[in-house]
Amino acid sequence: MKWIRPLTAQLDEPLDVVGAKAHGLVTLHRLGLPVPPGVVVTSEACRAFLSKGRLPDGLREELGTAIGELEAATGRQFGGAPPLAVSVRSGASVSMPGMMNTILDLGLTTKATTALATETGDIRFALNSRLRFLSTFASALTGIDLENTNIDARAATGRDIHHEQARLTSAIAAFEENIERRSGRAIPDDPIRQLELAVEAVFASWNAPRAHTYRELHGIGHDLGTAVIVQAMVFGNRDDHSGTGVAFSRDPNTGEHTPYGDVLFSHQGEDVLSGRSLTLRLP
Numbered sequence: 598m599k600w601i602r603p604l605t606a607q608l609d610e611p612l613d614v615v616g617a618k619a620h621g622l623v624t625l626h627r628l629g630l631p632v633p634p635g636v637v638v639t640s641e642a643c644r645a646f647l648s649k650g651r652l653p654d655g656l657r658e659e660l661g662t663a664i665g666e667l668e669a670a671t672g673r674q675f676g677g678a679p680p681l682a683v684s685v686r687s688g689a690s691v692s693m694p695g696m697m698n699t700i701l702d703l704g705l706t707t708k709a710t711t712a713l714a715t716e717t718g719d720i721r722f723a724l725n726s727r728l729r730f731l732s733t734f735a736s737a738l739t740g741i742d743l744e745n746t747n748i749d750a751r752a753a754t755g756r757d758i759h760h761e762q763a764r765l766t767s768a769i770a771a772f773e774e775n776i777e778r779r780s781g782r783a784i785p786d787d788p789i790r791q792l793e794l795a796v797e798a799v800f801a802s803w804n805a806p807r808a809h810t811y812r813e814l815h816g817i818g819h820d821l822g823t824a825v826i827v828q829a830m831v832f833g834n835r836d837d838h839s840g841t842g843v844a845f846s847r848d849p850n851t852g853e854h855t856p857y858g859d860v861l862f863s864h865q866g867e868d869v870l871s872g873r874s875l876t877l878r879l880p
Contacts (some may be wrong), residue, residue, distance in 0.1 A: 601659045603666070604826065605633040614639050616824035617675070618688030627865040631860035634670040635683075635828030636663040638796055640690065646800040652793065660792055671829050675704050676788035676836065678712035682726070682830040685795040689801065695804040696811045697823060698737040700795045701865055702730035702830060704788040722835060724765035729834070731864060733770045736790065737798040739780040742787060799825045833865045842864045844879055856880070857863040 600617060606626035610619075619637045626632050637655070645653035664675050673681035682704040687697035694845055705713065705727045714723035777783045784790055800807060803823050812819055833841035842860035847853060859876035861869050866876045 600656045602637045613690045616688030633829040638825040640822040645802045676706045680709035687823045714799045721761045735776045736758040
């Protein structure tokens with residue numbers, strides 16, 4: 598059985614196989630919008646994982662092939678230079694917002710972080726992205742809620758760039774030490790291993806207590822499982838011209854047919870969803 602599907606305009610699979618998020622991204626593809634390249638690990642793989650307690654046979658090999666295809670599509674290298682980083686998100690057939698794990702900036706190994714700093718000329722942005730990866734990855738794998746990584750990602754210039762580099766390098770080292778001490782294991786610096794663990798973590802989060810309770814409250818079947826979307830990263834924390842947000846085609850409070858949502862510049866998606874940062878209304 599094939600466990601992975603390419604995320605393209607030609608994807609035509611049932612909702613219960615690839616999930617609602619993949620269907621939405623395919624719709625955006627067909628509208629001609631610039632959707633980052635990605636793949637879908639099907640909910641069938643999730644159900645197999647939940648049944649056996651491990652990734653199903655063949656999925657690891659398919660992940661390696663899929664990353665090779667993403668490298669070819671982006672002209673980047675996973676864990677290399679120029680670096681390819683990916684997001685790893687859940688995508689069940691029924692929306693369960695915020696109930697399962699998300700990992701951003703995955704693939705920013707030590708080597709890739711240095712390459713990102715060289716490519717952009719912005720060491721603070723690169724280290725900030727690495728710190729965000731460590732935080733979301735550790736939280737997904739261990740359940741440890743580490744300190745806020747909401748750090749100003751605007752480019753450092755002049756005299757303060759060396760101070761910022763030292764501050765973030767120290768923060769990263771402290772994070773890694775804290776993670777290893779509290780979880781009993783270090784985060785691997787191998788991007789493929791990171792990806793395997795991230796997919797496992799998203800699958801496992803289907804049975805997290807909050808996800809289970811949410812399904813009970815909303816009458817969602819516990820046997821559905823979730824697909825996983827692996828997509829090339831777009832860095833909302835890159836600079837003041839980058840950002841993240843949530844948008845609706847109409848106001849969900851009134852039903853009025855007008856764009857509705859929130860936006861946050863120089864940040865990534867978790868900053869909006871966590872409520873830690875003050876957002877701007879979309880209008």
